[in-house]
Amino acid sequence: MARAAVEPGLRPLAWEMRGRVALALAFVLLAALPFVLPLLGAQAVVGLATRMLIYAIAAASLNLILGYAGLVSFGHAAYYGVGAYVVGILYAHWASDEPLLGLVPGTDQFLLAVPAAVIVSGLAALVLGALSLRTSGVQFIMITLAFAQMLFFLFVSLDHYGGDDGLIMRRPNALLGLNLRDDATMYLVALGALALYLLLLSRIVRSRFGRVLSGIRQDERRVIALGIEPYPYKLAAFVIAGMGAGLAGALMANMTRFVSPDMLHWTKSGEFMIMVILGGVGSLFGPVLGAACLIGLEYVLAGLTEDWQFYLGPLLVLVVLFARGGLSGLLGRRAGVGGSDG
Amino acid sequence: MAEPVLRIEGLVKRFGGLLATNELSLDVGPGEIHALIGPNGAGKSTAIAQIAGELPSDSGRILFEGRDLAGLSGAARARLGLGRTFQVPRLLEDDTALDNVALAIQARQGHSFRFWADARRDAGLRGPAMAALERAALADRAETRVADLSHGEHKQLELAVALALGPRMLLLDEPMAGLGATESRQMTAILQGLKGQVAMLLVEHDMDAVFALADRVTVLVYGRAIATGLPEEIRADPEVRAAYLTEGDA
Numbered sequence: 049m050a051r052a053a054v055e056p057g058l059r060p061l062a063w064e065m066r067g068r069v070a071l072a073l074a075f076v077l078l079a080a081l082p083f084v085l086p087l088l089g090a091q092a093v094v095g096l097a098t099r100m101l102i103y104a105i106a107a108a109s110l111n112l113i114l115g116y117a118g119l120v121s122f123g124h125a126a127y128y129g130v131g132a133y134v135v136g137i138l139y140a141h142w143a144s145d146e147p148l149l150g151l152v153p154g155t156d157q158f159l160l161a162v163p164a165a166v167i168v169s170g171l172a173a174l175v176l177g178a179l180s181l182r183t184s185g186v187q188f189i190m191i192t193l194a195f196a197q198m199l200f201f202l203f204v205s206l207d208h209y210g211g212d213d214g215l216i217m218r219r220p221n222a223l224l225g226l227n228l229r230d231d232a233t234m235y236l237v238a239l240g241a242l243a244l245y246l247l248l249l250s251r252i253v254r255s256r257f258g259r260v261l262s263g264i265r266q267d268e269r270r271v272i273a274l275g276i277e278p279y280p281y282k283l284a285a286f287v288i289a290g291m292g293a294g295l296a297g298a299l300m301a302n303m304t305r306f307v308s309p310d311m312l313h314w315t316k317s318g319e320f321m322i323m324v325i326l327g328g329v330g331s332l333f334g335p336v337l338g339a340a341c342l343i344g345l346e347y348v349l350a351g352l353t354e355d356w357q358f359y360l361g362p363l364l365v366l367v368v369l370f371a372r373g374g375l376s377g378l379l380g381r382r383a384g385v386g387g388s389d390g
Numbered sequence: 391m392a393e394p395v396l397r398i399e400g401l402v403k404r405f406g407g408l409l410a411t412n413e414l415s416l417d418v419g420p421g422e423i424h425a426l427i428g429p430n431g432a433g434k435s436t437a438i439a440q441i442a443g444e445l446p447s448d449s450g451r452i453l454f455e456g457r458d459l460a461g462l463s464g465a466a467r468a469r470l471g472l473g474r475t476f477q478v479p480r481l482l483e484d485d486t487a488l489d490n491v492a493l494a495i496q497a498r499q500g501h502s503f504r505f506w507a508d509a510r511r512d513a514g515l516r517g518p519a520m521a522a523l524e525r526a527a528l529a530d531r532a533e534t535r536v537a538d539l540s541h542g543e544h545k546q547l548e549l550a551v552a553l554a555l556g557p558r559m560l561l562l563d564e565p566m567a568g569l570g571a572t573e574s575r576q577m578t579a580i581l582q583g584l585k586g587q588v589a590m591l592l593v594e595h596d597m598d599a600v601f602a603l604a605d606r607v608t609v610l611v612y613g614r615a616i617a618t619g620l621p622e623e624i625r626a627d628p629e630v631r632a633a634y635l636t637e638g639d640a
């Protein structure tokens with residue numbers, strides 16, 4: 049309660065400045081990481097860190113609807129997977145030199161494939177969101193899950209694109225002469241994408257649109273009594289979140305040069321939810337922490353024991369029980385605004 | 391008599407076998423305060439929810455400024471100028487008092503598909519919101535989280551939020567409920583000050599307030615209006631006294 053007391057309203061300018069300096073510093077340190085780690089003989093960790101950054105984008109996008117708008121979507125991996133498949137499928141058509149459906153030429157260009165992935169996953173979110181958002185509560189959770197599983201089985205059945213086995217890209221996308229195969233380069237691209245997406249989210253949650261989302265989470269009937277129809281705002285948030293997940297999927301496709309239906313599986317949606325809850329629902333940087341911790345924990349535990357999943361469960365339960373507001377709440381200073389306390 | 395602001399004809403609401411609203415008809419003239427009284431469970435809140443568009447009606451018509459509200463969502467009715475307060479305050483508890491009023495101002499200014507500028511630094515929202523809080527005598531609580539406000543302040547803020555929408559009619563569901571004697575008198579004075587400017591349908595158990603404020607009173611029992619009239623007539627009506635005013639309201 050005490051920590052939340054300063055949260056609403058305007059924060060003093062001095063705090064704001066200090067926060068910005070701290071952020072800039074953190075960004076510089078993170079940007080230096082791929083050059084420092086090899087000096088410490090920890091080259092392999094760069095790839096791990098890249099995965100954390102990419103998952104952080106997916107988790108942060110889910111947090112916009114889950115944490116700020118209170119929409120418990122259990123199918124967020126669908127948009128992540130669609131983003132990845134757009135990159136993979138465009139690459140496959142470029143490699144085979146056959147236009148998609150005889151119309152759309154393939155591409156291996158990052159600056160074409162990734163925006164296309166973001167747009168297509170946004171469209172998928174628009175269609176599925178338009179239908180799911182007619183429901184609420186448990187029904188909403190179940191219908192988002194059902195739609196995501198439908199997409200999962202759709203990609204499993206697409207034998208042309210590898211079906212169950214997925215799709216291998218021989219090379220990552222070409223980006224302005226950069227070599228995305230290089231760990232440090234891929235890391236920096238992911239870091240840049242995360243920074244941009246977080247900047248966008250930080251503006252959105254403070255904007256008029258963000259105020260409406262927060263109102264919808266807190267009391268939808270109150271918002272209606274103000275003359276605001278919640279549905280279009282929820283749908284817009286759902287689409288923005290879907291686009292973020294699509295961006296993460298497109299980056300992951302480039303990093304692993306592999307896409308498969310597993311990326312859309314409901315367990316992946318569950319992982320995203322765990323990242324958000326672990327890091328702190330409704331705080332801007334919580335999902336970044338949550339993604340880093342979950343991926344890091346998986347990595348460490350997997351190195352220690354084969355039954356790592358067995359130990360991961362209780363660890364997560366401990367965090368949820370003892371750190372209200374997740375890890376970012378535990379650290380005592382929540383970077384987001386309008387965080388939920390419930 | 392001038393065209394009523396609100397006119398209800400034969401309104402019905404059934405919850406399974408329960409007739410919560412039973413052929414209710416009433417009207418509220420321009421600037422008039424029409425009190426709706428009745429024992430607990432009489433269906434007062436249900437009637438308000440039907441008028442506000444939160445509950446669909448089984449039959450009957452609701453006309454607001456001559457316009458049939460059938461098929462209009464709750465939000466659309468609010469935008470037409472039909473404001474309401476809730477019996478149990480519904481406010482954004484995590485936000486400050488100022489934030490709550492600012493969201494009402496924001497809603498009044500049109501759509502909120504604005505994604506970039508900081509709403510909490512928007513003078514076009516904060517200014518009018520602060521003015522609304524001042525009118526409700528809540529200015530010194532502007533930066534307090536709603537969850538930390540007293541019950542009386544919740545009730546005051548509910549009214550301030552409704553007024554910030556610039557309504558042409560207010561549906562007030564027990565604005566005095568849970569208030570102490572002093573707070574009740576304050577709230578009565580505030581409503582007295584609004585009298586004549588906004589039409590009001592006032593649901594209230596506090597008979598002092600009702601008889602001080604109301605131009606007309608309708609008595610609801612088991613969803614049915616058993617009497618409508620001037621406050622003095624209602625006070626004298628034997629049927630009303632038997633059904634409702636027995637608790638020493640002489």
Ligand SMILES: Nc1ncnc2c1ncn2[C@@H]1O[C@H](COP(=O)(O)OP(=O)(O)OP(=O)(O)O)[C@@H](O)[C@H]1O
Binds near residue numbers: 435
């Ligand atoms: N959603 C609902 N489902 C079923 N029954 C309901 C529902 N809402 C209200 N009721 C019933 O309808 C009747 C009228 O309730 P309502 O809340 O309108 O009464 P009220 O006059 O506002 O009472 P109070 O003075 O206690 O606020 C009550 O018997 C109540 O139990």
Ligand SMILES: [Mg+2]
Binds near residue numbers: 434435477
């Ligand atoms: Mg009631």
